[in-house]
Amino acid sequence: MYDIGTRERALELVAQGRSVNSVSKETGISCAAIRSWLKRITPLPRTRHQCSICGPTAEPPADRAAYSYLLGLYPGDGCISPGRKSGYFLRIACADSWPGLIAACAAAVEVINPNGKSYRVQAVGYTSIVAYSQHWPCLFPQHGPGKKHERAIVLQPWQQEIVDGHPWEFIRGLIHSDGCRVTNWTTRMVGGERKRYEYPRYFFTNVSADIRRLYTDTLDKLGVAWTICTRDGTPYNISVARKTSVALMDAHVGPKH
Known part of the structure; x- marks a missing residue:
């Protein structure tokens, strides 16, 4: 048997978009119990x-x-x-x-x-x-x-x-949460020979326009150039790829470790 506080906590986690399986693993409550509560229990209002x-x-x-x-x-x-x-x-x-x-x-x-x-x-x-x-x-x-x-x-x-x-x-913090530093590559002709060229860039990915705006507004104040990358025409990734801007990010953020 679980008390109402335990049930409310599990239902709150599911309401935040978590899967029943992940909530079960985190709380130790069985998946069957959580699914049963989702069908039968309306969480009590929290004052x-x-x-x-x-x-x-x-x-x-x-x-x-x-x-x-x-x-x-x-x-x-x-x-x-x-x-x-x-x-x-x-x-x-x-x-x-x-x-x-x-x-x-x-x-x-x-x-x-x-x-x-x-x-x-x-x-x-x-x-x-x-x-x-x-x-x-x-x-x-x-x-x-x-x-x-x-x-x-x-x-x-x-x-x-x-x-x-x-x-x-x-x-x-934003990069550690929803970002990364990667190495991209391309090719270019140098002296008639095609050579591989690698360059670092930072990506930040979040489906919330408000959260992306918090990121880009702060980058603007820091003088970091950025561009928007879309997915199926929808803004999704924020890219930092200019050499000077990547150098700033490297000096203050760096890759995750």
Whole structure:
């Protein structure tokens, strides 16, 4: 038997677009139980309690650089779900291919979490950095029901101020979440001979126009040139390929590790 809080947590994760199988692996609840709840249970409304840290108004975190990085990770790979009593779980999913990213994410979460704690939940191919606090909805007001690309994602003025003060940390978080550094190649004629030419570029991929705009607006302020790549005519990838711009990205972001 599962209590109503456990059921609500599982249903909230499914509502965020997660598969029943992945929710089952993360929570330890059987797939059959989750499917049964989806058919029979309407989650109880959750009343948001006033944060004991912020009171009625959110307070910016002390370590703004760490928060800017975590804010970059959150739009692509993060979610917040109700936990016990009045608290919430923050989860950031990190691919196991990048242990350095996992360590950086855990460090940022622990700096920002008021209790200084995080723990890791292993799944197939990725590790979730998880932390519990009443404070998460204050720190991430973008939290809400439904998929992020189906609703508005806009920074609060205090968040924008932090991003403006620590733009590279924000860009690094976005790239670590939904981006990559790759080596492309082409050929060209040199002295009558066709030679292979390789060049690095950065890609950022997200179906949310708002999230892509947060990325490109910040790149503009940093003087990084970018172009839009489409998929079936729909904007999808943001590419950074000019030599000087890639050099800037390499100096402040670099490849995932």
